[in-house]
Amino acid sequence: MQESSLILEKIREDSEKEVERIIGEAKKKSEEIIKKSEKDGKKRYEELIIQGKKNAELEKQRIIANARLQAKKLILETKESIIEKTFSLAEKKLRDIVSSDEYESILRKLIEEAISSIPDKQLQILCDERDRELLRKIIKEFPGVELSEENISTIGGIIVKSKDGRIQVDNTFETRIERMRNDLRVKVARILFGGKE
Amino acid sequence: MVSMVVEILNHIKQVEQEAEEKIRRAEEEAENILKKARVRGIEIVKEYEEKAKKEVEEILEEAKKEGEIEANRIIEEAKKYAREIEKKSERNLDDAINCIVGAISS
Numbered sequence: 001m002q003e004s005s006l007i008l009e010k011i012r013e014d015s016e017k018e019v020e021r022i023i024g025e026a027k028k029k030s031e032e033i034i035k036k037s038e039k040d041g042k043k044r045y046e047e048l049i050i051q052g053k054k055n056a057e058l059e060k061q062r063i064i065a066n067a068r069l070q071a072k073k074l075i076l077e078t079k080e081s082i083i084e085k086t087f088s089l090a091e092k093k094l095r096d097i098v099s100s101d102e103y104e105s106i107l108r109k110l111i112e113e114a115i116s117s118i119p120d121k122q123l124q125i126l127c128d129e130r131d132r133e134l135l136r137k138i139i140k141e142f143p144g145v146e147l148s149e150e151n152i153s154t155i156g157g158i159i160v161k162s163k164d165g166r167i168q169v170d171n172t173f174e175t176r177i178e179r180m181r182n183d184l185r186v187k188v189a190r191i192l193f194g195g196k197e
Numbered sequence: 198m199v200s201m202v203v204e205i206l207n208h209i210k211q212v213e214q215e216a217e218e219k220i221r222r223a224e225e226e227a228e229n230i231l232k233k234a235r236v237r238g239i240e241i242v243k244e245y246e247e248k249a250k251k252e253v254e255e256i257l258e259e260a261k262k263e264g265e266i267e268a269n270r271i272i273e274e275a276k277k278y279a280r281e282i283e284k285k286s287e288r289n290l291d292d293a294i295n296c297i298v299g300a301i302s303s
Contacts, residue, residue: 004209008208008209011212012212012216014216015220018220019223022223022226023226023230027230030231031234033235033237033238037237037241038241040238040242041241041246044245044246044249045245048250049249049252049256052252052257053253053256055257056259059257060261063261064264064268067267067268067269067271067272068271070271070272070275071271071272072275074272074275075279075282078279078282078283082282082283082286086286086293086294086297089294090298093298094298097302102302109302109303156302180301184300188293188296191289192289192290193282
Protein backbone atom coordinates (compact mmCIF):
# COMPACT_ATOMS: atom_id res chain seq x y z
CA MET A 1 0.00 0.00 0.00
CA GLN A 2 2.86 2.25 0.90
CA GLU A 3 4.55 1.45 -2.44
CA SER A 4 1.46 2.23 -4.48
CA SER A 5 1.26 5.63 -2.83
CA LEU A 6 4.82 6.32 -3.89
CA ILE A 7 4.01 5.31 -7.48
CA LEU A 8 1.01 7.59 -7.55
CA GLU A 9 3.02 10.43 -6.07
CA LYS A 10 5.69 9.87 -8.75
CA ILE A 11 3.11 9.92 -11.55
CA ARG A 12 1.66 13.17 -10.24
CA GLU A 13 5.07 14.78 -9.79
CA ASP A 14 6.17 13.73 -13.28
CA SER A 15 3.01 15.06 -14.87
CA GLU A 16 3.30 18.35 -12.97
CA LYS A 17 6.87 18.71 -14.18
CA GLU A 18 5.81 17.95 -17.76
CA VAL A 19 3.04 20.53 -17.57
CA GLU A 20 5.51 23.11 -16.24
CA ARG A 21 7.96 22.24 -19.00
CA ILE A 22 5.33 22.52 -21.74
CA ILE A 23 3.95 25.83 -20.49
CA GLY A 24 7.43 27.18 -19.74
CA GLU A 25 8.64 26.31 -23.24
CA ALA A 26 5.55 27.90 -24.80
CA LYS A 27 6.10 31.08 -22.80
CA LYS A 28 9.74 31.17 -23.79
CA LYS A 29 8.85 30.68 -27.47
CA SER A 30 6.15 33.31 -27.13
CA GLU A 31 8.66 35.81 -25.74
CA GLU A 32 11.00 35.01 -28.62
CA ILE A 33 8.18 35.60 -31.14
CA ILE A 34 7.38 38.98 -29.56
CA LYS A 35 11.06 39.91 -29.40
CA LYS A 36 11.54 38.98 -33.06
CA SER A 37 8.42 40.94 -34.03
CA GLU A 38 9.75 43.98 -32.17
CA LYS A 39 13.01 43.63 -34.05
CA ASP A 40 11.25 43.11 -37.41
CA GLY A 41 8.87 46.00 -36.69
CA LYS A 42 11.72 48.38 -35.86
CA LYS A 43 13.58 47.30 -38.97
CA ARG A 44 10.47 47.81 -41.10
CA TYR A 45 9.92 51.21 -39.43
CA GLU A 46 13.45 52.31 -40.26
CA GLU A 47 13.15 51.07 -43.86
CA LEU A 48 9.90 52.98 -44.34
CA ILE A 49 11.34 56.15 -42.78
CA ILE A 50 14.48 55.98 -44.96
CA GLN A 51 12.40 55.39 -48.10
CA GLY A 52 9.95 58.10 -47.03
CA LYS A 53 12.76 60.60 -46.53
CA LYS A 54 14.16 59.75 -49.97
CA ASN A 55 10.74 60.18 -51.58
CA ALA A 56 10.18 63.45 -49.72
CA GLU A 57 13.53 64.81 -50.89
CA LEU A 58 12.73 63.75 -54.47
CA GLU A 59 9.36 65.49 -54.24
CA LYS A 60 11.02 68.64 -52.90
CA GLN A 61 13.58 68.58 -55.71
CA ARG A 62 10.81 67.96 -58.26
CA ILE A 63 8.94 71.06 -57.04
CA ILE A 64 12.15 73.13 -57.18
CA ALA A 65 13.11 71.80 -60.63
CA ASN A 66 9.63 72.61 -61.88
CA ALA A 67 9.96 76.16 -60.53
CA ARG A 68 13.35 76.53 -62.21
CA LEU A 69 11.78 75.45 -65.52
CA GLN A 70 8.92 77.91 -65.03
CA ALA A 71 11.42 80.67 -64.20
CA LYS A 72 13.47 79.86 -67.28
CA LYS A 73 10.30 79.85 -69.39
CA LEU A 74 9.26 83.20 -67.94
CA ILE A 75 12.62 84.78 -68.81
CA LEU A 76 12.60 83.26 -72.30
CA GLU A 77 9.04 84.40 -72.94
CA THR A 78 9.90 87.90 -71.72
CA LYS A 79 12.91 88.06 -74.03
CA GLU A 80 10.94 86.54 -76.89
CA SER A 81 8.18 89.08 -76.44
CA ILE A 82 10.69 91.98 -76.41
CA ILE A 83 12.43 90.63 -79.52
CA GLU A 84 9.10 90.24 -81.35
CA LYS A 85 8.11 93.75 -80.31
CA THR A 86 11.45 95.02 -81.67
CA PHE A 87 10.87 93.29 -85.01
CA SER A 88 7.36 94.70 -85.11
CA LEU A 89 8.64 98.26 -84.44
CA ALA A 90 11.39 97.76 -87.02
CA GLU A 91 8.78 96.76 -89.59
CA LYS A 92 6.81 99.91 -88.74
CA LYS A 93 9.95 101.99 -89.22
CA LEU A 94 10.57 100.28 -92.58
CA ARG A 95 7.02 101.23 -93.63
CA ASP A 96 7.86 104.84 -92.74
CA ILE A 97 11.13 104.70 -94.68
CA VAL A 98 9.20 103.91 -97.86
CA SER A 99 7.80 107.42 -97.87
CA SER A 100 11.14 109.06 -97.06
CA ASP A 101 13.90 110.39 -99.35
CA GLU A 102 16.16 107.65 -98.08
CA TYR A 103 14.04 104.99 -99.83
CA GLU A 104 15.40 105.74 -103.29
CA SER A 105 18.95 104.85 -102.33
CA ILE A 106 17.71 101.78 -100.49
CA LEU A 107 15.91 100.54 -103.60
CA ARG A 108 19.04 101.14 -105.63
CA LYS A 109 21.10 99.02 -103.24
CA LEU A 110 18.51 96.25 -103.20
CA ILE A 111 18.48 96.14 -107.02
CA GLU A 112 22.27 96.08 -107.16
CA GLU A 113 22.43 93.25 -104.69
CA ALA A 114 19.78 91.22 -106.54
CA ILE A 115 21.40 91.77 -109.93
CA SER A 116 24.77 90.62 -108.63
CA SER A 117 23.17 87.31 -107.64
CA ILE A 118 21.67 86.59 -111.08
CA PRO A 119 24.01 85.73 -113.96
CA ASP A 120 21.42 86.67 -116.66
CA LYS A 121 21.67 90.11 -118.30
CA GLN A 122 17.98 90.54 -119.16
CA LEU A 123 16.10 91.11 -115.95
CA GLN A 124 12.69 92.23 -114.74
CA ILE A 125 11.79 94.08 -111.59
CA LEU A 126 8.54 93.51 -109.77
CA CYS A 127 7.43 96.19 -107.34
CA ASP A 128 4.51 97.60 -105.43
CA GLU A 129 2.34 99.96 -107.46
CA ARG A 130 3.31 102.69 -105.00
CA ASP A 131 7.02 102.45 -106.01
CA ARG A 132 6.55 102.24 -109.78
CA GLU A 133 7.34 105.87 -110.59
CA LEU A 134 10.41 105.94 -108.40
CA LEU A 135 11.69 102.70 -109.95
CA ARG A 136 11.15 103.93 -113.51
CA LYS A 137 13.67 106.60 -112.68
CA ILE A 138 16.13 104.27 -110.94
CA ILE A 139 16.26 101.45 -113.52
CA LYS A 140 17.60 103.82 -116.12
CA GLU A 141 20.89 103.30 -114.32
CA PHE A 142 20.70 99.53 -114.92
CA PRO A 143 20.95 98.47 -118.57
CA GLY A 144 19.02 95.30 -119.44
CA VAL A 145 16.67 95.76 -116.53
CA GLU A 146 13.04 96.56 -117.12
CA LEU A 147 9.98 97.05 -114.95
CA SER A 148 7.46 94.24 -115.03
CA GLU A 149 3.82 95.05 -115.67
CA GLU A 150 2.99 92.74 -112.80
CA ASN A 151 2.56 94.38 -109.39
CA ILE A 152 3.37 92.87 -106.03
CA SER A 153 2.09 93.84 -102.63
CA THR A 154 4.91 94.66 -100.24
CA ILE A 155 5.78 97.11 -97.48
CA GLY A 156 8.96 97.91 -99.44
CA GLY A 157 11.68 96.56 -101.69
CA ILE A 158 11.55 94.69 -104.96
CA ILE A 159 11.75 91.28 -106.61
CA VAL A 160 14.25 90.85 -109.42
CA LYS A 161 13.94 87.91 -111.76
CA SER A 162 15.50 86.74 -114.99
CA LYS A 163 13.33 87.37 -118.03
CA ASP A 164 12.70 83.64 -118.52
CA GLY A 165 11.59 83.50 -114.86
CA ARG A 166 14.08 80.76 -113.95
CA ILE A 167 15.96 82.78 -111.35
CA GLN A 168 14.42 85.14 -108.88
CA VAL A 169 15.77 87.19 -106.00
CA ASP A 170 13.15 88.39 -103.56
CA ASN A 171 14.43 91.57 -101.96
CA THR A 172 11.17 92.78 -100.46
CA PHE A 173 11.51 93.92 -96.88
CA GLU A 174 9.24 91.11 -95.59
CA THR A 175 11.26 88.39 -97.27
CA ARG A 176 14.53 89.93 -96.22
CA ILE A 177 13.31 90.03 -92.63
CA GLU A 178 12.37 86.35 -92.75
CA ARG A 179 15.64 85.43 -94.49
CA MET A 180 17.74 87.29 -91.96
CA ARG A 181 15.57 86.72 -88.93
CA ASN A 182 17.74 84.09 -87.21
CA ASP A 183 20.96 86.10 -87.56
CA LEU A 184 19.19 89.30 -86.61
CA ARG A 185 17.62 87.71 -83.53
CA VAL A 186 21.07 86.98 -82.13
CA LYS A 187 22.32 90.49 -82.85
CA VAL A 188 19.15 92.13 -81.57
CA ALA A 189 19.21 90.04 -78.38
CA ARG A 190 22.80 91.05 -77.78
CA ILE A 191 21.90 94.71 -78.17
CA LEU A 192 18.77 94.47 -76.06
CA PHE A 193 19.99 92.24 -73.25
CA GLY A 194 23.73 92.68 -73.42
CA GLY A 195 24.48 89.00 -74.00
CA LYS A 196 23.44 86.04 -76.06
CA GLU A 197 19.74 85.52 -76.63
CA MET B 198 -5.62 -9.91 -1.87
CA VAL B 199 -6.26 -10.06 -5.61
CA SER B 200 -9.08 -7.60 -5.41
CA MET B 201 -6.87 -5.25 -3.46
CA VAL B 202 -4.19 -5.41 -6.15
CA VAL B 203 -6.78 -4.78 -8.82
CA GLU B 204 -8.02 -1.79 -6.88
CA ILE B 205 -4.51 -0.39 -6.59
CA LEU B 206 -3.84 -0.90 -10.30
CA ASN B 207 -7.10 0.80 -11.16
CA HIS B 208 -6.22 3.67 -8.96
CA ILE B 209 -2.81 3.98 -10.62
CA LYS B 210 -4.46 3.87 -14.04
CA GLN B 211 -6.89 6.60 -13.04
CA VAL B 212 -4.08 8.82 -11.76
CA GLU B 213 -2.18 8.17 -15.00
CA GLN B 214 -5.20 9.20 -17.04
CA GLU B 215 -5.57 12.34 -14.96
CA ALA B 216 -1.91 13.11 -15.54
CA GLU B 217 -2.31 12.57 -19.29
CA GLU B 218 -5.32 14.86 -19.28
CA LYS B 219 -3.34 17.58 -17.44
CA ILE B 220 -0.56 17.29 -20.01
CA ARG B 221 -3.05 17.43 -22.88
CA ARG B 222 -4.58 20.60 -21.43
CA ALA B 223 -1.14 22.05 -20.90
CA GLU B 224 -0.33 21.38 -24.56
CA GLU B 225 -3.53 23.11 -25.58
CA GLU B 226 -2.69 26.08 -23.38
CA ALA B 227 0.81 26.15 -24.83
CA GLU B 228 -0.64 26.20 -28.33
CA ASN B 229 -2.90 29.09 -27.32
CA ILE B 230 0.02 30.99 -25.83
CA LEU B 231 1.95 30.59 -29.11
CA LYS B 232 -1.07 31.51 -31.20
CA LYS B 233 -1.60 34.71 -29.18
CA ALA B 234 2.10 35.54 -29.47
CA ARG B 235 1.99 35.13 -33.26
CA VAL B 236 -1.09 37.36 -33.53
CA ARG B 237 0.52 39.95 -31.26
CA GLY B 238 3.72 39.69 -33.28
CA ILE B 239 1.87 40.59 -36.47
CA GLU B 240 0.16 43.47 -34.64
CA ILE B 241 3.51 44.80 -33.40
CA VAL B 242 4.93 44.92 -36.95
CA LYS B 243 1.74 46.60 -38.18
CA GLU B 244 1.94 49.17 -35.37
CA TYR B 245 5.48 50.04 -36.40
CA GLU B 246 4.37 50.31 -40.04
CA GLU B 247 1.49 52.60 -39.11
CA LYS B 248 3.76 54.77 -36.99
CA ALA B 249 6.25 54.99 -39.86
CA LYS B 250 3.51 55.84 -42.38
CA LYS B 251 2.28 58.73 -40.23
CA GLU B 252 5.79 60.07 -39.81
CA VAL B 253 6.50 59.65 -43.54
CA GLU B 254 3.39 61.70 -44.32
CA GLU B 255 4.63 64.45 -42.02
CA ILE B 256 8.11 64.29 -43.56
CA LEU B 257 6.60 64.52 -47.06
CA GLU B 258 4.41 67.48 -46.11
CA GLU B 259 7.38 69.27 -44.59
CA ALA B 260 9.48 68.61 -47.71
CA LYS B 261 6.67 69.90 -49.94
CA LYS B 262 6.46 73.07 -47.85
CA GLU B 263 10.21 73.59 -48.13
CA GLY B 264 10.03 72.93 -51.87
CA GLU B 265 7.18 75.42 -52.31
CA ILE B 266 9.05 78.11 -50.37
CA GLU B 267 12.13 77.63 -52.54
CA ALA B 268 9.98 77.46 -55.68
CA ASN B 269 8.29 80.75 -54.82
CA ARG B 270 11.65 82.36 -54.20
CA ILE B 271 12.89 81.16 -57.62
CA ILE B 272 9.76 82.42 -59.42
CA GLU B 273 9.88 85.79 -57.65
CA GLU B 274 13.54 86.15 -58.55
CA ALA B 275 12.72 85.32 -62.19
CA LYS B 276 9.93 87.92 -62.24
CA LYS B 277 12.31 90.50 -60.84
CA TYR B 278 14.91 89.57 -63.45
CA ALA B 279 12.25 89.76 -66.18
CA ARG B 280 11.38 93.31 -65.08
CA GLU B 281 15.08 94.23 -65.15
CA ILE B 282 15.35 92.79 -68.67
CA GLU B 283 12.38 94.85 -69.78
CA LYS B 284 13.90 98.03 -68.37
CA LYS B 285 17.31 97.34 -69.84
CA SER B 286 15.89 96.45 -73.25
CA GLU B 287 13.80 99.62 -73.24
CA ARG B 288 17.02 101.64 -73.07
CA ASN B 289 18.50 99.70 -76.00
CA LEU B 290 15.34 99.40 -78.06
CA ASP B 291 16.18 102.10 -80.62
CA ASP B 292 19.60 100.59 -81.29
CA ALA B 293 18.01 97.16 -81.79
CA ILE B 294 15.37 98.55 -84.18
CA ASN B 295 18.09 100.39 -86.14
CA CYS B 296 20.09 97.18 -86.35
CA ILE B 297 17.15 95.41 -88.03
CA VAL B 298 16.25 98.35 -90.28
CA GLY B 299 19.89 98.78 -91.26
CA ALA B 300 20.28 95.11 -92.17
CA ILE B 301 17.06 94.97 -94.16
CA SER B 302 17.52 98.21 -96.03
CA SER B 303 21.15 97.91 -97.00
